[in-house]
Amino acid sequence: MCGIVGLWDSRGKRHIDGGVLVRMNESQHHRGPDETGTHVAPGIALGHKRLSIIDLKTGQQPLFNEDHSVVIVFNGEIYNYRELIPELTALGHTFRTRSDTEVIVHAWEQWGEACVDRLRGMFAFALWDERQQTLFLARDRLGVKPLFYAQLPDGMWIFGSELKSLLRHGGLKRDLDVQAIEEYFALGYIPEPRTIYTSARKLPPGHTLLLRRGQPAREPRQYWDVRFTGANTISEADAQAELVARIQESVRLRMISEVPLGAFLSGGVDSSAVVAMMAGQSSEPVNTCSISFDDPAYDETRYAQQVADRYRTRHFVEQVATDDFDLVDTLAELYDEPYADSSAVPTYRVCQLARRHVTVALSGDGSDENLGGYRRHMYHLGEERLRSILPLGVRRPLFGTLGRWYPKADRAPRFLRAKSTFQALSRTSVEAYFHSVSIFRDDMRASLYSPEFKRRLAGYRAAEVFERHARAAQTDDPLSLVQYIDLQTYLVGDINTKVDRASMAHALEVREPLMDHPLVEWLATLPAGMKIRGTEGKWVLKKAMEPHLPHNIMYRRKMGFAVPVERWFRGPLRERVQAAVMDGELAHTGFFDRAYLKQLVEHHASGRRDYSGPLWSLLMFEAFLRRVHTADAGSTPTTAANEPPALVRVA
Structure with missing residues (x-):
């Protein structure tokens, strides 16, 4: 795992100040403290901060091809690089290293823009081809690794792994994007492709950006998308067996490392499944890391210990006070733009713990999005059954009125908390799902903003993000539709962002076997009934893991990685939040x-x-x-x- 930065002159070969490149590069020192590399030539400058994982001796970057006409800076891991090396060698390419980085260079020479189709892994890279006068930026299919970029008014392009590297350039305007602010207060993060600044963008997952000197800038090109078909006719028994085999393969690929490796172990089904598959393929005890809380309501370590004992892992546990709220300013600086998932606090701490023992950690992220694991998925399906009974023209006035007048009852039993349900039933499926995940819901944001801010918004609604993705989903299945939206929004903007920044703050590489794109594509073919069965989410995964994990690990109520924010704001943080x-x-x-x-x-x-x-x-x-x-x-x-x-x- 690493950090990359760069500058490119789209109009010519003007001199680039190496000091600016160094300043941008050093802003990401935490992403790669092992080595620093730069390349500066007329019109192009690339910088790299390296966290050494594979090919420790010869994998330095920027990395060139044989005649130095192609150069790359790369962040991530290509898990199938060992298969690609002999294929590219047979096609006439000569390798000087054993690194996955060099595979990308030769893949570009061989297949051009289509090289990304051959790569299996998590990645963000920038490649300069001197002969073609072409800059090629690419990001992995599921957005595990980030990539920010901006075109400056003078024709210079700047890019980097984190927004802070662009800010350190000195020429990026800091005009806040009002539409990004609207999206943030609805969702708690700013979804791709926006950033908090109008002048900068995120390259979306599964996209590339090809820029040629002297030619008009292209828009990013999508090279991958997932299609939820639900058309797989496989039997349940065979689906369970194939799922285990696919997870085993994905875990095996992510255990390739020349540095200490381990896993996060929360005690939930996802991380426990990953640890079980690791233990079955390791001759040594697996290193596992857990965070405990001093409040039993938030502590899952007893479940993590069960799995650690079953697989005899080398288990590390660290207790965190539930009043661990001193990280607010640290997190703000770490994320570079507004980010409101409070589980960033324990995520930061578990990455801090893991880095004391390993350099690479496997996680269970991605399972909920791919297998219908969130409670909101089940609630949405229940609401969909009700929405299908009455047409929207009847539901909108009827339930809209009930939603406005029914009292808000946060502390009442769920069956009495009907206000949100009435509001959801008065909406379309996409509007209702957006409503269910919003932090500030539509009526709250209408009250939150000043008249001047509303004027600047000019009617823009954050729900348009979900509507845009819904149009691209190509499915009418209720579960598949919201899964697709989650993969394009929440997984990338919230989960992957949280883990990337928290892990990189401690120079820790995190790998996500449940986000292996062939696995994701296969899961998208399974019918919804294999994912949610009654009130049980991730049904096929839990059935598949029954021989490998204790029953109470899989079938207990999902806790999540939470902190007691509600109590903080009535107690120790009351004055701070008021101020x-x-x-x-x-x-x-x-x-x-x-x-x-x-x-x-x-x-x-x-x-x-x-x-x-x-x-x-x-x-x-x-x-x-x-x-x-x-x-x-x-x-x-x-x-x-x-x-x-x-x-x-x-x-």
Whole structure:
């Protein structure tokens, strides 16, 4: 795992200041503390920070082909590189290293843009071909590895693994994107391709960007997508056996390493399945890492210990106080843009623990999205059955009225918390699913924003993100539709972002065997009934794992990786969140209705409502403004030379 940066002149071969490249590169030192490499030539500059995992002696980057006409900087792992080396050698290519990086160079020479179709793994890379005067950027199919880029007004392109590397360039305008802000307060993250700044973009998963000097810039090209067909007629027994075999193969590929390797073990079915498959293919005890909490309501270590004992792993556990909220500012700086998943706190800590013992860790991420593992998937299917009874023209006025007038009952038994259900039934399937995952729901965001901010939004709604992906899903199956949306949004923007930044903060490589793209493609062919059976999600995985894992591991209620934010905001963080929301940077943006902000704080503190999610998102947005956006804005011009500097500018 590494960090990459670069600059490219689209208009000619102007001199590039090597000092700027170094500044951008060093901003990502945490991603690769083992080695640093740069390449500067007229019109092109590439930088690399290396975390050495494979081919420790000869895998340095930037890496060139034989005549130095092609050069690459690469972040990630190509798991099938050992199969590609003999194929490319037979085609006449000469290898000087044993690294997966060099495979990409020769694959580009052999297959051009189609080289990405041959790569199995997680990756983000930038490749410069001097002969073709071509810059080629690529990102893996499921967005495990990030890649940010921007075109500056002078024709220079800049790119990097993290947004902070672009900010360190000094020429990127910091105008905040109001549509990105709308998406953030709805979802808790900013989905691809937006960033918080209008001038920068994320390369979407499964996309490449090819740029040729002297030619107009292209739009990113999609080279991969998953199709949920549900058309596989395999028997349940055969599906279970094939699933085990596929996970075993995916785990085996991800155990290739020349440095210490282990796994996260939460005690849930996903990480436990990965550990079970690792133990079956390792001659040595598997290293496993777990975080315990001092509050039993959040602690799963007894389940993790069961799996560790069964497979005799070398198990490491560290206790974290549930009042571990001092990371707020650290997380804001780490994520570079607003990010509101509070499980980033324990994720940061478990990566910190793992790095003390291993350099590579396998995780169980990706299973819920691919196998219908979230409770919201089951609730959505139940609502869909009700929506199918009445047409939208009847449901919208009927349930819309009930949703407006039914009281909010956060603490009541679930069958009495009908307000959200009524609101969902008054919507289309996509609108309802968006509603179910929103932090600030539509009516709350309408109250949150100031009149001026609403004017700037000009009617834009974050739900358009889901609607755009729904149009591309090519399926009418209710479960498949929301799974596809999750893969394009939540998995990439929330889960993968969280794990990448938290792991790279500690120079730890995390590999996700349940996101192996051939496995994902195969799972998409299985009918919905193999994923959700009654009230049981991930049904086929649990049945397949019954010979390998204790029954109570698989069939207990899903806990998630949570922290007690609700209690924090009524106790130790009460004054902090009040100051941040009412008196901090938020108050000076002009984005928000201050009376509504005060209402959120007071109603939560009094216990009348649970606004922990909305308040956490506001706290993290304020921390972003304070620790990232304005912290070193002096190095990045955001206003015209004759204007006084502003705290916040929006496009």
